[in-house]
Amino acid sequence: MQLQKLTKARGNEEKRRFDDACGLAHAMELLGERWAMLVLRELAYGSRRFSDLKHDLQGISANVLTQRLTELEARGLVRKTKLPPPAAVQVYEATRWGLEAVPVIASLGKWAARSPLHNPELRMSHVSVVMSLQTLISAERAKGFDARVGFRFGDTSYVTTVHDGALDVERRDADDCDVTFIGSPSEIAAVIHGGAPIEMIKVEGDLELAERFRTLFPLPEKVAVG
Amino acid sequence: MQLQKLTKARGNEEKRRFDDACGLAHAMELLGERWAMLVLRELAYGSRRFSDLKHDLQGISANVLTQRLTELEARGLVRKTKLPPPAAVQVYEATRWGLEAVPVIASLGKWAARSPLHNPELRMSHVSVVMSLQTLISAERAKGFDARVGFRFGDTSYVTTVHDGALDVERRDADDCDVTFIGSPSEIAAVIHGGAPIEMIKVEGDLELAERFRTLFPLPEKVAVG
DNA sequence: CCGTATCCAATAAGATACTG
DNA sequence: CAGTATCTTATTGGATACGG
Numbered sequence: 001m002q003l004q005k006l007t008k009a010r011g012n013e014e015k016r017r018f019d020d021a022c023g024l025a026h027a028m029e030l031l032g033e034r035w036a037m038l039v040l041r042e043l044a045y046g047s048r049r050f051s052d053l054k055h056d057l058q059g060i061s062a063n064v065l066t067q068r069l070t071e072l073e074a075r076g077l078v079r080k081t082k083l084p085p086p087a088a089v090q091v092y093e094a095t096r097w098g099l100e101a102v103p104v105i106a107s108l109g110k111w112a113a114r115s116p117l118h119n120p121e122l123r124m125s126h127v128s129v130v131m132s133l134q135t136l137i138s139a140e141r142a143k144g145f146d147a148r149v150g151f152r153f154g155d156t157s158y159v160t161t162v163h164d165g166a167l168d169v170e171r172r173d174a175d176d177c178d179v180t181f182i183g184s185p186s187e188i189a190a191v192i193h194g195g196a197p198i199e200m201i202k203v204e205g206d207l208e209l210a211e212r213f214r215t216l217f218p219l220p221e222k223v224a225v226g
Numbered sequence: 227m228q229l230q231k232l233t234k235a236r237g238n239e240e241k242r243r244f245d246d247a248c249g250l251a252h253a254m255e256l257l258g259e260r261w262a263m264l265v266l267r268e269l270a271y272g273s274r275r276f277s278d279l280k281h282d283l284q285g286i287s288a289n290v291l292t293q294r295l296t297e298l299e300a301r302g303l304v305r306k307t308k309l310p311p312p313a314a315v316q317v318y319e320a321t322r323w324g325l326e327a328v329p330v331i332a333s334l335g336k337w338a339a340r341s342p343l344h345n346p347e348l349r350m351s352h353v354s355v356v357m358s359l360q361t362l363i364s365a366e367r368a369k370g371f372d373a374r375v376g377f378r379f380g381d382t383s384y385v386t387t388v389h390d391g392a393l394d395v396e397r398r399d400a401d402d403c404d405v406t407f408i409g410s411p412s413e414i415a416a417v418i419h420g421g422a423p424i425e426m427i428k429v430e431g432d433l434e435l436a437e438r439f440r441t442l443f444p445l446p447e448k449v450a451v452g
Numbered sequence: 453c454c455g456t457a458t459c460c461a462a463t464a465a466g467a468t469a470c471t472g
Numbered sequence: 473c474a475g476t477a478t479c480t481t482a483t484t485g486g487a488t489a490c491g492g
Binding site: 242259260261285286287288289290293 | 463464465466467468
């Protein structure tokens with residue numbers, strides 16, 4: 001009771017804390033605000049500029065994005081840097097430690113995708129599509145599969161490398177791939193995860209490889225209602 | 227623009243969605259509200275009643291707890307049940323699927339504990355102490371260690387079993403243990419994680435075993451500022 | 453174009469008192 | 473004990489205007 005008074009007296013400096021030494025409570029102080037984990041997700045494969053983030057996190061407003069980035073920076077998860085000239089634009093990137101949270105939040109996503117309430121029809125950012133591949137790849141099915149698979153989403157491309165049952169991701173031009181998927185994130189997700197006909201998207205390169213590639217990502221089973 | 231209007235028109239039925247097919251976004255819809263993950267954490271080792279939760283989640287208000295439990299129930303993570311007679315009290319328990327999120331949020335806690343901003347001096351619930359042991363145990367250090375270690379926090383006890391480098395937890399009377407730690411959650415955490423003198427707490431049983439036990443849980447390294 | 457700052461309305465959270 | 477009801481405060485999101 002006195003504590004609450006104190007907190008209030010301190011103004012909005014140390015406002016809403018959990019006052020709990022549990023790591024999870026601290027995680028919520030670091031990443032618990034609305035949008036925070038999604039911002040971090042967007043930085044998983046390299047730095048991005050403000051307008052990219054604003055565009056890909058459809059629905060976030062500029063002021064909220066500014067606030068999340070500022071907080072994440074103050075907490076050591078994100079760094080604000082300038083790209084080297086001649087670009088010299090300002091970008092945000094995840095710190096090494098911030099990046100270490102990415103596999104954990106990806107697992108959270110994998111867990112949540114099993115919810116009966118989950119609607120995979122909604123739009124996705126390209127980062128989430130690529131991350132879903134990295135998260136859902138079946139080591140068993142991908143055993144012996146060795147290939148470089150590219151993705152072109154408008155003007156952003158990714159190169160993924162399947163090797164040793166895992167999938168590695170880089171954001172860069174996909175011009176040296178065995179096969180490249182071209183389409184919107186939702187279309188590509190529908191083809192790979194939803195079993196939609198592959199003709200829905202454009203595929204450049206080894207079409208047979210593309211067909212095999214898209215069997216490597218079994219969707220986790222939905223949970224029963226009870 | 228039309229979407230926002232629509233959402234508003236629908237009233238408070240489908241208010242603040244991320245409208246993102248990404249699993250992580252859905253995870254935030256399931257567990258993203260303040261306190262939600264901590265409520266789930268409290269249910270990790272078995273059912274609890276409203277007042278237990280309210281007591282252990284120090285700082286939560288009754289109406290917020292009610293709301294979180296109602297939401298978690300509607301989303302399939304939590305179930306409201308009645309204990310069999312003669313107790314016949316109402317309790318909340320995590321569903322099987324809800325429990326599957328626990329290791330993930332525990333990893334999130336492990337990650338967050340490395341933050342320079344983390345303050346381990348604050349109070350902890352008994353669940354968080356026991357969960358920290360389960361999360362931080364070093365398989366390497368615990369190799370060959372086989373013991374049943376009890377914890378008594380006031381009137382709540384846990385029995386942990388170290389076997390094959392892992393730690394199993396049950397919430398029940400700790401009367402059949404090789405050694406039992408007795409104290410407050412913070413004191414026990416200080417002794418096991420903080421290297422505080424073991425005399426700070428009470429230990430019943432094999433004291434030498436207790437000394438070895440507390441070396442099994444190396445704290446993850448703090449991150450550097452940059 | 454890349455943000456930041458400010459203002460406003462709608463929600464969510466918190467404190468407290470109260471009921472079955 | 474297990475919540476509701478009510479009131480106050482804090483946070484959110486959207487719009488818009490502003491600075492580099």
